[in-house]
Structures are given as C-alpha cells and as structure tokens.
Amino acid sequence: MTVPADLRDEIIAVINNTCPFPVESPDCDLIDTGVLDSTTLIEVVLALEERFGHALPIEEIDIEDLRTAGAIAALIRRSSESARHAA
Amino acid sequence: MPICLEESRPDLETAIRAYNGRIDAAGISKNMRLPEPRTFEFLPNTAGHKLYEDYYLATEDGAVRGGYLMTSQEALVAGESLTVAETPEISSEAVLDRKYNLLVIRLIRHALARRELQLQLGVGPDLTRIFEALKWRTLTIPLYLRVGNGFEFARQVRPLRKARIGALAMDTLAYSGAAWAGARAVNALLGISAPRRAVEAEEIDRFGGWADDLWDELKGDYSLIATRDQDVLNVLYPARDGQFTRLKVTRGGRPVGWAVVSHAVMPDNQFTGNMRVGIIRDCLARPQHAAGVIWKATETLMRKGVDVLVSNQSHPIWRAALRRSGFVRGPSNLVVAMSPELNGKLAAADPRFERLHITRDGRRR
Numbered sequence: 001m002t003v004p005a006d007l008r009d010e011i012i013a014v015i016n017n018t019c020p021f022p023v024e025s026p027d028c029d030l031i032d033t034g035v036l037d038s039t040t041l042i043e044v045v046l047a048l049e050e051r052f053g054h055a056l057p058i059e060e061i062d063i064e065d066l067r068t069a070g071a072i073a074a075l076i077r078r079s080s081e082s083a084r085h086a087a
Numbered sequence: 088m089p090i091c092l093e094e095s096r097p098d099l100e101t102a103i104r105a106y107n108g109r110i111d112a113a114g115i116s117k118n119m120r121l122p123e124p125r126t127f128e129f130l131p132n133t134a135g136h137k138l139y140e141d142y143y144l145a146t147e148d149g150a151v152r153g154g155y156l157m158t159s160q161e162a163l164v165a166g167e168s169l170t171v172a173e174t175p176e177i178s179s180e181a182v183l184d185r186k187y188n189l190l191v192i193r194l195i196r197h198a199l200a201r202r203e204l205q206l207q208l209g210v211g212p213d214l215t216r217i218f219e220a221l222k223w224r225t226l227t228i229p230l231y232l233r234v235g236n237g238f239e240f241a242r243q244v245r246p247l248r249k250a251r252i253g254a255l256a257m258d259t260l261a262y263s264g265a266a267w268a269g270a271r272a273v274n275a276l277l278g279i280s281a282p283r284r285a286v287e288a289e290e291i292d293r294f295g296g297w298a299d300d301l302w303d304e305l306k307g308d309y310s311l312i313a314t315r316d317q318d319v320l321n322v323l324y325p326a327r328d329g330q331f332t333r334l335k336v337t338r339g340g341r342p343v344g345w346a347v348v349s350h351a352v353m354p355d356n357q358f359t360g361n362m363r364v365g366i367i368r369d370c371l372a373r374p375q376h377a378a379g380v381i382w383k384a385t386e387t388l389m390r391k392g393v394d395v396l397v398s399n400q401s402h403p404i405w406r407a408a409l410r411r412s413g414f415v416r417g418p419s420n421l422v423v424a425m426s427p428e429l430n431g432k433l434a435a436a437d438p439r440f441e442r443l444h445i446t447r448d449g450r451r452r
Contacts, residue, residue: 031185038181038188039213045189046220058189058196059089 003073011069011076014051018044026070031063041066052076054083088148090190092197095142099151100124103144106151109183118211119178121154130158130322137161137319143197145179145190153179153190157198161314163306164204164429165436171313171429172202175209191217205426206311208445218424228399228445230419231409233385235365236394286343286376288334288383292326293317297335297342305371309402310437312444315371320345323448324369332387336372336380344372346384347448350393358420365393369448370405377408385412401445421447 008026015023021035030036036044045066049056056079065075095103100123107120122129122142132139137160144154155174162171177198179190195217199205208228210218215225294317302316313319324331324347336344350365365388372380381398388396398414399421400406423445425433433440 038185039216041185041188042192042217043220045192046217058192061189063186063188 003070003077007076008069008073010051011048011072014047015044015069015072018047023069026073027068029067030069031067036066044072048072048076052080054079057082090145090147090152090187090193092143092145092193095124095144095154097124099144099146102146102149102151103154106153106180109180110178113183115182118176119182121151121176121178122156132159137314137316138322141201143194145194152187153177153181153194155194155198157202159202160319163309163312163314165310165432166307167432168314169204170202171204171206172198173206173208174198175207177214192221195221199426203426203428204432206429206445207424208421208447210422210424215422215424222427223424224427224430225422225424226401226440226443227419228401228421228423228447229406230417230421231398231400231406231414232417233396233409233412233414234394235389235396236363236392284338284376284379286336286338286379286383288336288346288380288387290387291333291335294320294324294333294335294345298345301342301344301371301373305373308374308404308442309444310433310440310442313448315369320347323347331368332391334380334383334387336376336383338376338379343376344370344380346370346372346380348384348388350388350391359395362394363392365389365391365396366447367396367398367409369446371444374404377404378411381405381408381412381414399445399447401443403441405444405446 012023012026015030015035019035019040023030023035028035045056045058045061056075061075065071103121103123107123110119121144124142129142130136130138130140132141139159141157141159142154143157145152155177157172157174159170159172162169164171177191177194179194180187181190207214207218210225219225296317298315298317298320302314306312306315324333330349330351332348334346334348335342336346346367347369348365348367350363352361352363353359354361356364367381367384367388370377370380370384385396396414397417398409399419400409433443437443
C-alpha cells in the first residue's frame with residue numbers, strides 16, 4: 001500500500017510530540033532503537049487515535065505495524081478506510 | 088490465535104498459575120501477579136452487596152496473557168449514590184513480551200465498558216502516563232508522616248537518606264519525632280497539643296449501627312466518598328483480619344467518629360527500610376472531632392510500638408487533623424486516576440477537587 005508522504009510526516013509529528021527522542025526518518029526503527037518503550041508506544045497509539053479521530057484496531061495490531069513511521073502510516077490508512085466503510 | 092477477554096473460570100486456574108510463574112521467573116514485581124482463585128478470597132458479586140469483585144482474564148489459546156480484578160463499591164459521588172469500580176492491578180504479559188504491549192489498553196477499555204465510573208488508587212508511574220493519555224484525571228493524594236520511635240528512626244535514617252524518600256523529608260521527620268518525644272518548645276512551635284474536645288477511643292471487633300448513623304450524618308460533607316456504613320466496614324475490615332485495629336471514638340459516651348489503623352514491617356522497603364510502620368488507613372468523624380480521632384489513632388499506633396506513622400489523606404479537614412497531631416507532609420507516591428465520566432461528575436460539583444475523601448483504605452493496599 002502506498003502511503004502519502006504528508007501522512008508519514010504527520011505520524012512523525014505525533015511521535016515527536018509524544019517521545020523525548022526526535023525521529024526524522026520514516027524508516028527509523030522505533031522499537032529496536034528504543035525510541036518507543038512499552039509506555040511511550042501506548043502513548044503514541046492513543047495520540048494517533050486522537051489525531052486521526054478513530055479508534056485503532058488494538059486487538060489486530062502487530063508490533064511490526066508500529067516499527068517505523070512508514071508502517072504506522074500504512075496502519076492509519078488501513079484503519080481509516082475500515083472506519084469509513086463501517087460508518 | 089486472537090486474544091479473548093473473558094471472565095475467570097475454574098478451569099483457567101492452571102493457566103493463571105503458569106502466568107504467575109512466568110512473572111516470578113522474570114523477577115517482576117509481585118504486584119503484577121494475578122489472583123489465584125484457590126487461594127484468593129474474592130468478594131462475591133451477589134445481589135444486594137455494596138462491595139464485590141469481578142475477575143477478567145485475557146486468554147490466548149488456553150494461556151493467560153493478562154487480566155484484572157475489578158472491585159465495585161457503592162459511593163456517594165456529588166451527592167448521588169452510584170457504583171464506582173477500581174481495578175488496582177491491571178497486569179499483562181507485555182512485561183515479558185512486547186507483542187502484548189497494547190493489551191493494557193484493551194484491558195482498561197474492557198473494564199471501562201463494564202463500569203464507566205472508575206477510580207484507580209495507587210497507580211504506578213507508567214500506568215499514570217497511560218491513564219493521562221486516555222484522558223483520565225490524575226491526582227496525588229498527600230502523604231503525612233510522623234516519627235514514633237526516634238531511636239529506631241535515627242538508626243534507619245542513614246540508608247533511607249540514600250533512598251528516594253529524600254533527605255529533606257528525613258529532616259522534617261526527625262523534627263516531628265523530636266516533637267513527639269516531648270520537647271515542649273518544639274511542640275509549641277508545631278502547634279501540637281491534645282485536641283481541646285477530649286474524646287475516648289475503644290478497640291472494637293465490629294462496626295455497629297452507630298457507624299450507620301455517622302455515615303448518614305456525614306456523607307454529605309464530601310463530594311466523593313466510598314460508602315462507609317457498618318455493612319461495608321465489616322467486609323473491608325473484618326474482625327478475623329488481624330492486621331487491622333478498629334477504633335470507635337466517642338465523646339461523653341456518644342459516637343463521634345472511627346478510625347482503622349494497621350501496622351507492619353515491610354522488610355527492606357525502599358521508603359521505610361525495616362521500620363515498623365503504622366498506617367492510619369481509614370477514618371470518618373464529625374469535623375470538630377477529626378483531630379480527636381487522629382490523635383487517638385496516633386496514640387493507639389504508638390502504644391503498639393511503631394517506629395513511623397503514615398497516612399494518606401485528601402480532604403483538608405483530615406490533613407489539618409494530622410498536622411495537629413504532629414504529622415508533617417512527605418513525598419507521596421499515591422496517585423489516583425479517575426475515569427473521564429467520574430471526573431466529569433466531580434468537576435461539576437467540586438471544581439477544585441477539594442472535598443474528596445480518599446485514603447489508603449481497603450483490604451489489600
């Protein structure tokens with residue numbers, strides 16, 4: 001799935017508003033570099049829900065969906081489409 | 088295999104024990120262990136009960152991956168009698184495997200779907216951040232301390248100075264300890280004196296109808312208070328539970344209040360070392376007798392030989408009563424988190440959250 005660059009930038013902005021370590025690249029590994037620890041990862045997910053205005057499918061999210069800003073953008077795009085179809 | 092959230096069942100006992108085994112093996116805090124039904128005394132959810140527990144588990148292909156115990160109790164919220172729930176120990180296997188990282192959100196939302204009015208007392212730093220991200224209101228309940236045994240306190244103070252409680256608090260504690268030892272000048276400086284309205288206290292096994300009368304008379308003084316009639320008190324602080332001392336406080340033979348205290352040594356505690364710690368856990372009194380109740384609770388704990396006394400109190404009347412008995416404010420780690428629905432009701436009735444009656448009460452804290 002192609003993800004628009006501006007969506008990736010928005011994700012990076014949400015991450016940078018939540019985490020103490022700045023992220024610049026959409027390909028930065030947020031998990032292995034320790035940018036997202038267990039608590040900040042939850043905070044980022046909740047901040048994304050607030051920013052994009054719909055609940056994320058928490059029960060379906062895999063850790064790989066949160067590994068990079070690019071992967072998160074793809075997750076947001078999928079969940080936004082699901083939310084639109086459900087509405 | 089998807090994770091299901093379901094009510095605990097007897098056949099999950101082995102899976103719960105396996106979960107606890109993994110927590111223990113990883114050296115994680117015992118607070119993260121889940122209750123094991125065979126050895127845990129649940130408060131049954133039976134019609135008419137004002138205090139009961141429900142137990143939910145997250146299961147995956149027969150394995151337990153987390154869960155929570157939800158205690159529901161009747162409370163007076165902004166003048167309305169409502170059921171408020173607490174899930175003090177939400178546990179998930181995220182502490183062992185990051186693939187379960189988001190399970191805690193599911194558990195919190197699952198609990199919230201069952202009971203929208205929630206108050207979590209004693210929330211740790213990580214959960215505090217999560218609750219704040221979920222738009223819960225968090226407050227720190229003030230802690231008050233007082234030295235009982237100056238010698239033991241002095242003996243333990245050196246290691247404690249290195250601990251998180253902080254040297255400044257130690258200095259103020261030492262000061263209050265000197266006051267209790269009887270230095271008149273210090274007493275005068277701190278304004279410590281026996282309450283003008285002399286009261287008597289007796290240790291009791293059970294709360295009686297007089298506790299109902301006090302509850303009916305006083306509950307309206309608070310914007311939030313858990314029901315404290317005799318039914319609830321005798322469940323929370325049963326006579327068979329030796330950790331509690333129940334005090335009935337009277338003046339001229341007439342009940343004016345009560346307190347529940349406990350004392351214990353918590354070995355190598357990061358805050359109190361190996362001192363014998365006395366806790367004023369719960370209390371209710373006519374406002375003019377709050378100082379008398381705290382005074383009697385303090386005397387009782389001193390007679391039992393505690394080295395240091397502590398009490399968490401949110402309401403200004405009780406905080407003033409503690410100060411009158413020589414307590415000083417210390418660094419509190421008792422955080423309370425309120426769900427958005429509870430926060431909304433309270434904010435309308437008590438915008439500055441000044442009339443909450445929250446203490447370190449209950450059976451398991």
